Amino acid sequence: MFNLIPKEVRFYDYFEQQSRNLVRAGALLRELVYDFPDARAKAHAIKEVEHQGDQITHEIVKRLNTTFITPIDREDIHDLATRLDDVLDYIEAAAERLVVYRIKEPTSACRAMADVIVQIIAATDRCIHCLRAMDPGFHEHAVEVNRLENSADTLLRESLAALFDEGGDPIDVIKWKEIYETLETVTDRCEDVANVIEGIILKMA
Amino acid sequence: MFNLIPKEVRFYDYFEQQSRNLVRAGALLRELVYDFPDARAKAHAIKEVEHQGDQITHEIVKRLNTTFITPIDREDIHDLATRLDDVLDYIEAAAERLVVYRIKEPTSACRAMADVIVQIIAATDRCIHCLRAMDPGFHEHAVEVNRLENSADTLLRESLAALFDEGGDPIDVIKWKEIYETLETVTDRCEDVANVIEGIILKMA
Amino acid sequence: MFNLIPKEVRFYDYFEQQSRNLVRAGALLRELVYDFPDARAKAHAIKEVEHQGDQITHEIVKRLNTTFITPIDREDIHDLATRLDDVLDYIEAAAERLVVYRIKEPTSACRAMADVIVQIIAATDRCIHCLRAMDPGFHEHAVEVNRLENSADTLLRESLAALFDEGGDPIDVIKWKEIYETLETVTDRCEDVANVIEGIILKMA
Numbered sequence: 001m002f003n004l005i006p007k008e009v010r011f012y013d014y015f016e017q018q019s020r021n022l023v024r025a026g027a028l029l030r031e032l033v034y035d036f037p038d039a040r041a042k043a044h045a046i047k048e049v050e051h052q053g054d055q056i057t058h059e060i061v062k063r064l065n066t067t068f069i070t071p072i073d074r075e076d077i078h079d080l081a082t083r084l085d086d087v088l089d090y091i092e093a094a095a096e097r098l099v100v101y102r103i104k105e106p107t108s109a110c111r112a113m114a115d116v117i118v119q120i121i122a123a124t125d126r127c128i129h130c131l132r133a134m135d136p137g138f139h140e141h142a143v144e145v146n147r148l149e150n151s152a153d154t155l156l157r158e159s160l161a162a163l164f165d166e167g168g169d170p171i172d173v174i175k176w177k178e179i180y181e182t183l184e185t186v187t188d189r190c191e192d193v194a195n196v197i198e199g200i201i202l203k204m205a
Numbered sequence: 206m207f208n209l210i211p212k213e214v215r216f217y218d219y220f221e222q223q224s225r226n227l228v229r230a231g232a233l234l235r236e237l238v239y240d241f242p243d244a245r246a247k248a249h250a251i252k253e254v255e256h257q258g259d260q261i262t263h264e265i266v267k268r269l270n271t272t273f274i275t276p277i278d279r280e281d282i283h284d285l286a287t288r289l290d291d292v293l294d295y296i297e298a299a300a301e302r303l304v305v306y307r308i309k310e311p312t313s314a315c316r317a318m319a320d321v322i323v324q325i326i327a328a329t330d331r332c333i334h335c336l337r338a339m340d341p342g343f344h345e346h347a348v349e350v351n352r353l354e355n356s357a358d359t360l361l362r363e364s365l366a367a368l369f370d371e372g373g374d375p376i377d378v379i380k381w382k383e384i385y386e387t388l389e390t391v392t393d394r395c396e397d398v399a400n401v402i403e404g405i406i407l408k409m410a
Numbered sequence: 411m412f413n414l415i416p417k418e419v420r421f422y423d424y425f426e427q428q429s430r431n432l433v434r435a436g437a438l439l440r441e442l443v444y445d446f447p448d449a450r451a452k453a454h455a456i457k458e459v460e461h462q463g464d465q466i467t468h469e470i471v472k473r474l475n476t477t478f479i480t481p482i483d484r485e486d487i488h489d490l491a492t493r494l495d496d497v498l499d500y501i502e503a504a505a506e507r508l509v510v511y512r513i514k515e516p517t518s519a520c521r522a523m524a525d526v527i528v529q530i531i532a533a534t535d536r537c538i539h540c541l542r543a544m545d546p547g548f549h550e551h552a553v554e555v556n557r558l559e560n561s562a563d564t565l566l567r568e569s570l571a572a573l574f575d576e577g578g579d580p581i582d583v584i585k586w587k588e589i590y591e592t593l594e595t596v597t598d599r600c601e602d603v604a605n606v607i608e609g610i611i612l613k614m615a
Contacts, residue, residue, distance in 0.1 A: 170580035375580035
């Protein structure tokens with residue numbers, strides 16, 4: 001019996017470890033857009049973090065297959081692992097695009113978006129840390145995640161409107177639109193993580 | 206016991222109330238595209254409805270936390286509340302874009318899309334009203350939702366093809382593409398609502 | 411009792427039959443991009459396959475309503491049916507776009523994407539065939555689906571970067587971006603199918 005319990009608890013450890021990867025990737029993305037000459041190295045570092053994240057996701061799924069009793073429903077553990085992985089994927093996609101599309105200099109909208117991403121990941125991280133104790137303090141952090149997702153959405157709309165108004169090179173408009181949308185999707189995926197956790201906590205109640 | 210039953214029943218009330226918000230937002234969107242000089246006021250009214258929708262979503266989640274017995278699985282109530290909220294979000298996003306992107310006059314494709322949205326929301330509303338009695342008449346309405354989503358999809362494709370053929374200002378093409386896609390996403394999210402309800406009714410069967 | 415068992419088993423038959431439709435649609439899409447003068451006929455044939463797929467999806471949902479005992483949870487059967495349908499929808503959408511947008515000749519990136527789609531559908535088909543026996547060999551095929559989705563993602567990014575670099579007509583850039591993204595979404599939806607199956611196998615374990 002005491003053999004099974006540590007096994008169970010490990011799922012929380014994995015989620016918290018994955019959440020640290022999100023925090024790390026978010027910080028790197030922010031550094032990338034504020035210190036752009038070094039963008040390629042930062043994008044590479046994000047790719048590394050994303051690979052480590054994949055390992056954790058695979059480890060969680062493997063453990064699910066060999067653990068008889070899980071602290072939360074197996075399908076919810078699987079769902080949460082998948083959603084956390086999605087956040088990393090989109091951070092990596094945004095970083096990669098900034099490099100591959102030969103951007104000269106990130107716009108201020110792009111930097112503002114990276115700031116929101118750092119904040120929403122911090123709030124998501126607080127949600128994750130509520131899971132172990134099914135802490136009702138969760139809801140406050142979930143509200144913060146929602147608020148930040150809304151603010152990213154507003155930022156996206158305003159940035160696009162400004163981009164259209166400036167009437168620059170259409171190809172540049174297409175590039176930036178794509179990058180802004182990818183950055184905004186990072187915040188959507190954080191909201192998905194908060195939603196899955198909300199679902200789990202409701203089930204447990 | 207008679208204390209619990211009213212509590213349970215209330216979830217259906219909330220869903221029907223939220224569905225009325227969808228009907229209202231859809232009608233406002235249609236008015237917005239047909240009477241464009243008044244667009245800003247209509248977009249503002251949609252924003253109001255969307256805020257009221259947020260209140261209902263939060264109320265549902267709060268009730269889920271304090272209700273011991275729910276008429277349908279807690280996670281399904283949570284899922285349906287989230288999906289209904291998504292529909293409102295996209296209606297609001299479409300309205301906001303029409304204003305923020307400084308559109309001069311909605312195209313006929315844009316108006317046709319708003320007409321389909323009004324119809325698909327009416328069919329979605331009929332799906333919602335089947336929930337309380339787990340009415341098998343649901344399937345007929347779900348088929349209608351699917352049909353309308355398909356027709357929005359065809360409309361999107363044809364509108365984009367026409368837009369490309371006309372060979373106008375690329376920035377205008379980008380704007381309209383974005384707006385058409387957001388309008389079409391409203392119908393996708395209605396289909397998601399119908400799918401969640403279908404899942405609930407199947408579970409209950 | 412022996413009346414119920416055949417009924418149950420039929421769900422696997424439906425999923426395998428639907429998977430054959432995916433294989434067929436993928437093969438037609440590949441033919442379409444390699445033999446473009448005949449595109450319209452191929453797109454029509456894909457539309458046919460997609461209609462047959464719709465029939466199967468409706469049949470699955472109808473059977474769910476009349477079958478008391480199901481081999482896997484009703485909501486998972488419903489979820490998997492919906493996800494498989496999504497793959498067909500996006501293949502059809504990609505084919506339709508290639509025709510409707512009056513493309514002159516598919517690019518090599520477009521052909522490479524169709525090749526990846528044929529491969530990922532083959533790996534998805536192997537996942538589906540693991541379902542009946544809850545075959546642990548599933549994981550190997552799921553890893554392959556993930557790998558191919560990643561390679562489609564890389565292909566998309568590089569194709570877009572090349573498209574932007576070439577600096578052609580912005581309208582053409584918009585068209586191709588849309589087509590590449592739709593093709594890449596086919597691989598995302600295949601990954602969703604693999605994820606749902608992974609969830610089912612975990613639940614059954």
